[in-house]
Amino acid sequence: MPAPYSYDLRQKVIDAIELDGMPKTEASQVFHVSRNTINLWLQRKAQTGDFLPKPHHRPGNNHKITDWQKFNLHSAG
Template structure:
């Protein structure tokens, strides 16, 4: 899986759009990031307040046994 874009790049792109008023299409060409990606970052900022990348964990990574008595009875 490819690595996510750096937080620094995300911040530069978002600041260019919001503070400098650069259109999304121009920002995507200047920073070599797709317009769809910029839209996703802006949506994430709207929903969560920040545009941090999602954690890149494989499925089932955080499964842990929480109730040892039930586990012992099961095993």
């Protein structure tokens, strides 16, 4: 999975659209960000008040030991 866009880039794109009145299509071309991504950022800002990237959690199993007594019994034998 690619790294999320930097907060600085997100800020520049949103400012260009909201403060400077740049159309989303033009901002997409100038900043090399898809129009869909810009729409998602604007939607997230409307919902949460900010456009921070979502926390990144890698998929997979949680391999933490929860029952130490049972673990110690099996590893001792």
